[in-house]
Amino acid sequence: MSQQDRILAYLQEGRTLTRLNSWEQLGILEAPARISELRAKGHQIHTRMVPVRNRFNEMVKIAHWTLQGE
Numbered sequence: 001m002s003q004q005d006r007i008l009a010y011l012q013e014g015r016t017l018t019r020l021n022s023w024e025q026l027g028i029l030e031a032p033a034r035i036s037e038l039r040a041k042g043h044q045i046h047t048r049m050v051p052v053r054n055r056f057n058e059m060v061k062i063a064h065w066t067l068q069g070e
Contacts, residue, residue: 003026003028003034004034004037004038004041006026006027006028007022007026007028007031007034007035007038008038008043008067010025010026011045011065011066011067012067014067016064016065016066017031017035017064017065017066018031018062018063018064018065019031019032019062019063020062022034031065032063035047035065043067044067044068044069045065045066045067045068046065046066046067046068047063047064047065048063048064048066049061049062049063049064050062050063050064
């Protein structure tokens with residue numbers, strides 16, 4: 001199974017993907033690249049930027065990806 005296939009299956013289960021859980025759950029380090037490839041193939045993947053605090057107590061935004069209407 002390819003990295004794209006793993007991401008697509010994960011999203012099709014109704015789950016939200018982030019860079020962190022893509023590594024922890026799927027073993028994929030470069031999730032943004034795979035998301036871009038899936039979009040190029042016509043998959044409707046929505047990005048929501050979510051503010052969180054990092055380990056230095058700074059506010060940063062991280063991408064949350066979900067699959068739209070498939």
